[in-house]
Amino acid sequence: MKGVAGMATGWSREQMATRAAQDIPDGSYVNLGIGIPEMVAQFVPRGRVFVYHTENGLLGMGPAPSAGAEDPELINAGKAPVTTVPGASFFHHADSFAMIRGGHIDVCVLGAMQVSARGDLANWSTGAADAIPAVGGAMDLVAGVDSIFVITTHVTKTGEPKIVEECSYPLTGRGVVSRIFTDLAVVDVTPRGLEVLELAPGVSFEEVCENTGAPLRRLDR
């Protein structure tokens, strides 16, 4: 397996977020995880409107406030200050997770430590003996939201594949991921296995396969 970190080709973080945003339909209710997933909100395709849900009780979340305008009681699930857009609403945690568990949120974009060939997701714990286990709302999100998108680098900093046959880290949910956006490719999780929908510019199918720990099929389109 080749180190991808040194590759000049492939998508940047911004491009991964941009690519994921393209697959979210107009008018969707969207929950974005911390990190690269949050950047999706900066790259909404022209002509589309997404409504953002944050599980700590706000639908209609807007961007971060300007410096000095932060309100410690208006924050997102990552506990960062946010704003509201017209048409926003506040609600308590049980109502917020009723939206999630009840299937009312259309798309959730999350980061990942590992995704398996069957769409199992590991993104909450390394399982290390001395780690403080902390799950937050991740298990509720993957169990409740219809489309779970993952944005992640294709391999870890040390070059290990993150898309694997079986997750070795503790699972967040089984068979929950529908699509994976990495710096190298867009990969669909299907009943027939993993299918590469698209390759980043300058990246070959073979390179993607070399950096993936599970079999991939290439979709002819």
Place this chain on the structure above:
Amino acid sequence: MKGVAGMATGWSREQMATRAAQDIPDGSYVNLGIGIPEMVAQFVPRGRVFVYHTENGLLGMGPAPSAGAEDPELINAGKAPVTTVPGASFFHHADSFAMIRGGHIDVCVLGAMQVSARGDLANWSTGAADAIPAVGGAMDLVAGVDSIFVITTHVTKTGEPKIVEECSYPLTGRGVVSRIFTDLAVVDVTPRGLEVLELAPGVSFEEVCENTGAPLRRLDR
């Protein structure tokens, strides 16, 4: 058994409601059933405040509006127009029954067709073959509210006792009634059986026993 309908003694409907109101502590959250129970609100002892809950989504219900001031969207569980008092709140049906089922309402006063010696209540159906079964919120109320008071005439219009060894009508709940206020007496449901707490003026313990279908004990006080 003697017909009670012809007796000059015993409590009137107003007096039954007044007597029941005396046993509701100051500051209680109270749900009143249709009929005589509703009249409790007219006889609150001086110095006490009760807050009225109606299960269709209002806490802080006030009396009926004056003629012409009715609002078809401000009604009680009996579908009669009501008003609000300062400190009222509106909420949806799941929150309203969370108050009931969760044990937050202190006292519920209901009518009865029959009450058994163990506090079983029948007040929703005669069980007749051609009856349209209709239960409303009665089963939720008796299962959720701590103190279930019953106000009822001691016997039916045809002189049959309503306090019985076993209910013959379909039950609303088992072992739920804590106290019964009739035109003849105040009767407590205890683990030791039915105990007469108080007799209406001019009514003897023996008369009450003759009109009751279950054994009664007299409390010496």
Place this chain on the structure above:
Amino acid sequence: MIDKTVDTPAEAVSSIVEGSVVMIGGFGEAGSPIELIHALIDQGTRNLTAINNNTGNGEVGLAALIGNGQVSKMICSYPRSSHSKLFPELYRAGKIELELVPQGTLAERIRAGGAGIPAFYTPAAVGTSLAEGKEKREFDGREYLLEHWLKADFALVKCETSDRMGNLTYNKTARNFGPLMCMAARTTIVQARVIVEPGEIDPEHVVTPCVFVDRIVEVSEPLHESRLIAEGRRYP
């Protein structure tokens, strides 16, 4: 901007098809979406399962929908009314099925449907004839019944104010089942007395967030069931 408004009640209910499960808001006449129901009567869609606390009053609204033979099954807590004989007659004639549910259990089952909770335990109806056939279980020494979620294909709900995105507020005790039914239906259709622009409703005061609403029609002067009944009106 997301705009879920449509022009007429007829357009709002047009996607309701034969055999649908339809939740209908309201407790008695308070919150009853009478214009949406009348549009459904005009449309003539049959073999519906209707979920409402009651079975309607007089010969208008829900009672008229039932009387018109469009409802094959009612799920409700109190199918009796001093003002309507339409349900009782069909029920006694065996022409309509009834699932009787205690009112709090009905509300909670609808909320569960909306919240993704397939089943829960409740103390209501334990030891009664309505517990027959239901699974019992003891928790902390007390007996409870297992109850399942209720979901619907459509919900018809009346609210006071909606913005174009579908954020709703209600009027007094007309709130009742509305917020729950909005959550539990695949397609939620709302009649609003007033439609405003997004942002005009304070985010703190929204009762039903827009994610639960699919279609909104303005009915600025809704009919009042009790007045129609007092006037002896029937629909159609």
Place this chain on the structure above:
Amino acid sequence: MIDKTVDTPAEAVSSIVEGSVVMIGGFGEAGSPIELIHALIDQGTRNLTAINNNTGNGEVGLAALIGNGQVSKMICSYPRSSHSKLFPELYRAGKIELELVPQGTLAERIRAGGAGIPAFYTPAAVGTSLAEGKEKREFDGREYLLEHWLKADFALVKCETSDRMGNLTYNKTARNFGPLMCMAARTTIVQARVIVEPGEIDPEHVVTPCVFVDRIVEVSEPLHESRLIAEGRRYP
């Protein structure tokens, strides 16, 4: 009139005794009832089971309560913070017990406690290590876990406005767990930024009806956790 106000946070928390289960509102610092927590630190009550989404930040508020050795067990979803080492140190030293609950399950278990629902089924955590030891059951071909209600002896909640009877409104995302915890505790203690007379809050805008509230204290200028941390403050 019913008047549930008391004069000081110290008086408000005075009935909390050793070994109590205490729900504490807030998601991060938003909605954290910091003055009530500090009063509980002053009081020194020990062996508490604390329920909160997190485990506090810095060395103030909930983190300080934990750091002061008053909490023997935490029930929460996310006991990690970039700003506090107090919980991790005690946890690694085996001095504090942790029950980790997915956030939505935590919220629903608290609501269930308040609503008299002893148990319910949820899809969250199925197939994960957090499902170990939990009862599984299939509904409509999907697997769910049985989860039990959470109740508490006390709840400490921060709100924006309360009337003297205890009707509450909240501020933005500081609402979070507050309305649920008010329902689920035997005694609910609230700090309000403003206390008003009954009737001053529109009945349509009340978020927590007064039946769920037992004691209210006005804290007109509450401390902000993040500012205290930025200033390097610790409590006491």
